[in-house]
Amino acid sequence: MTAQDLSICDILGGHRPARQRIEYDFAVTMGCGDACPHVRAKHRDDWNIPDPKNLSDDEFRAIRDLIEKNVRSIAADSLHSSQ
Numbered sequence: 001m002t003a004q005d006l007s008i009c010d011i012l013g014g015h016r017p018a019r020q021r022i023e024y025d026f027a028v029t030m031g032c033g034d035a036c037p038h039v040r041a042k043h044r045d046d047w048n049i050p051d052p053k054n055l056s057d058d059e060f061r062a063i064r065d066l067i068e069k070n071v072r073s074i075a076a077d078s079l080h081s082s083q
Helices: 016-020 057-081
Strands: 023-029 040-046
Touching: 023 057
Parallel strands: 023 040
Antiparallel strands: none
């Protein structure tokens, strides 16, 4: 995410049991079929995004950009619904 000038270190940090007590507004799975039962969320969505592990750099960037687009859409929807 550094290439996009984003730091996710603060987001991913913290003690796991403490994170399990949090109820998130939104949880996303990427199509792996896991329900993530230990992640409490008010809303869940599955984006069915391919695992970029074995993709070329260009294909990896396309996945990254798709995730960014989806996150921005969620953020915009959240702002509109709170107004």
